[in-house]
Amino acid sequence: MLNEFTLFTIFNIIFYKMVLFTILCSKLTPTKMFSMKSSALFTSHMKCIYRNSNRFFSDKCKSEEKVGEAWPRRVVTGLQPTGELHLGNYFGALRRCVQLQEQGDDVMVFIADLHSFTGRQEAGELQPRTLQVAAAALAAGLCPERGVLFVQSAVARHAELCWLLACLATHARLAHLPQYKEKAAAIKEVPVGLLLYPVLQAADILVYRGTHVPVGADQAQHLQVAAQLVRTFHHRYGRAFPTPRALLPDDGSDRIRSLRDPSKKMSKSDPDPKSRILLTDSDDAIRLKIRKAVTDFTPQVTFEPESRAGVSNLVRLHCLARDLVPEEAVSEAEGLTSAQYKEVVASALCECVAPVRARLADLAARPHLVRDVLRHGAARARLRADEVYERVAELTGLRPPAALSDRLVN
Numbered sequence: 006m007l008n009e010f011t012l013f014t015i016f017n018i019i020f021y022k023m024v025l026f027t028i029l030c031s032k033l034t035p036t037k038m039f040s041m042k043s044s045a046l047f048t049s050h051m052k053c054i055y056r057n058s059n060r061f062f063s064d065k066c067k068s069e070e071k072v073g074e075a076w077p078r079r080v081v082t083g084l085q086p087t088g089e090l091h092l093g094n095y096f097g098a099l100r101r102c103v104q105l106q107e108q109g110d111d112v113m114v115f116i117a118d119l120h121s122f123t124g125r126q127e128a129g130e131l132q133p134r135t136l137q138v139a140a141a142a143l144a145a146g147l148c149p150e151r152g153v154l155f156v157q158s159a160v161a162r163h164a165e166l167c168w169l170l171a172c173l174a175t176h177a178r179l180a181h182l183p184q185y186k187e188k189a190a191a192i193k194e195v196p197v198g199l200l201l202y203p204v205l206q207a208a209d210i211l212v213y214r215g216t217h218v219p220v221g222a223d224q225a226q227h228l229q230v231a232a233q234l235v236r237t238f239h240h241r242y243g244r245a246f247p248t249p250r251a252l253l254p255d256d257g258s259d260r261i262r263s264l265r266d267p268s269k270k271m272s273k274s275d276p277d278p279k280s281r282i283l284l285t286d287s288d289d290a291i292r293l294k295i296r297k298a299v300t301d302f303t304p305q306v307t308f309e310p311e312s313r314a315g316v317s318n319l320v321r322l323h324c325l326a327r328d329l330v331p332e333e334a335v336s337e338a339e340g341l342t343s344a345q346y347k348e349v350v351a352s353a354l355c356e357c358v359a360p361v362r363a364r365l366a367d368l369a370a371r372p373h374l375v376r377d378v379l380r381h382g383a384a385r386a387r388l389r390a391d392e393v394y395e396r397v398a399e400l401t402g403l404r405p406p407a408a409l410s411d412r413l414v415n
C-alpha cells in the first residue's frame with residue numbers, strides 16, 4: 006500500500022516536470038502559455054489527481070473488503086421469541102432475508118431463544134413463541150429448502166463459541182454499549198447474560214462464518230462488537246472468520262418507530278400494544294392502530310424524519326408497504342389531511358400484512374410442519390457449525406492440529 010502511494014507521488018512529480026519541460030521547449034513564454042492553457046491544464050490535472058487518489062483509496066477499501074470476500078457470502082440473522090413479530094421486525098429484518106434469498110443468497114435464520122433469557126422468560130411460553138416466530142419466518146416467504154431455519158439452542162456450538170469469545174471481550178467495552186446501559190439502568194439485579202448478549206450474538210454469526218447480517222439499526226453496535234472480536238481472535242490465534250457486516254438498508258426500514266411515541270423504535274416489549282402492528286393483526290386492528298398513531302398538529306403530510314417523526318413514520322410505512330419512495334408517497338397525500346392520509350396508509354398496510362397473516366394462520370394449524378422444518382434446519386446448521394468450530398478448536402489449542410490428531414487416532 007505504501008508502495009502504491011509512493012508510486013502515485015512519483016507520478017505527480019514526473020507530471021509536473023513534464024509540464025515544465027513542455028513550457029521550456031515551447032516557443033510560448035510561460036506567462037502566455039499559462040494564460041491560454043493553465044486553467045484547462047490545471048483542471049484536467051486536478052481531475053486526474055482526483056481520479057487517481059480515488060482509485061488509490063477505493064483500492065484500499067477493496068483490499069480491506071477482499072479479506073471478507075475471500076469467504077463465501079453467507080447471510081445470517083436471528084429473531085428473539087420474546088413476543089409476536091411486528092412490522093419493525095418484518096421490514097427491518099425478515100422481509101429483507103426473504104428478498105436476499107430470492108436474489109440467490111445463502112440465508113440462515115434462527116430463533117434466538119438463548120438471547121430471550123436475558124429478559125424475563127416464562128418457561129411455559131418459550132415453546133409456543135419459538136414456534137410462532139419460526140412460522141412467521143415461513144409465512145413471510147423464507148424457503149427452508151433453499152436456506153436454513155432453526156432454533157439457536159439446538160446447535161450447542163453457539164454457546165461453546167460464545168465462551169471463547171467472552172474470554173476475548175472486555176468488560177469495559179461491553180458495559181459501555183448504550184443498549185446494555187439502558188437495559189441495565191432499568192433493573193436492580195443485572196444478569197451477566199445481559200452484558201454477554203452481544204458476545205453470544207457474535208458467536209451466532211461467526212459460528213457459520215456469516216458475512217452479511219440483515220438487522221435493524223438498533224443492532225449496528227452489536228455488529229461492531231462482532232467485528233472487533235474477529236480482529237482480536239485473528240490477532241491472538243489466526244484467521245478463522247470473515248468480518249461480518251450489518252446490512253442496513255437506506256429505505257428507513259431499519260428504524261421503524263413506535264406508533265404511540267415516534268421518538269422510540271417499534272418494539273415487542275413496549276407495554277402499549279397500540280405502539281406496534283403485529284403480523285397477526287386483523288385489518289380492523291391495523292386501521293385502529295394507524296388512526297391512533299401520534300402525529301402532530303400540522304395537517305399537511307410531509308417527510309421530515311427529524312422534525313416530524315410521527316407523520317414521517319407513516320410515510321415510511323406507506324413506502325415500505327407499496328414499494329414507493331417518500332416523494333411519491335407525499336405526492337399521493339397531496340390535498341389530504343393527516344386523518345385521510347392515515348386511511349391510505351392503513352389500507353396499504355392491510356394489503357401487505359394480509360397474505361402473511363393468512364399463511365401464519367395456516368401454519369398455526371400445522372405445528373408439526375414447522376417443527377419438522379426446524380429439526381431439519383438444526384441438523385444442517387450443526388454440520389456447518391461443527392466444521393467452523395473444529396477450526397477454532399485447532400487454532401486455540403483445544404484440539405491438536407488436524408494432521409497430528411490423525412496420527413494420534415491411528
Ligand code: TYM
Nearest residue numbers: 082083084085093094097098117220221259260261270271
Ligand atoms: P429481535 O427479535 O429483538 O429483533 C429482530 C430483528 O428486528 C429488528 N428490529 C427492527 N428493525 C426496524 N425497526 C424496528 N423498530 C425494529 N425492531 C426490531 C432488529 O434489529 C433485529 O434485526 N439481537 C437480535 C437477535 C439476534 C441476532 C443474532 C440478530 C441474536 N443473535 C445474530 C442478528 C445476528 C434482536 O434484536 O432480535
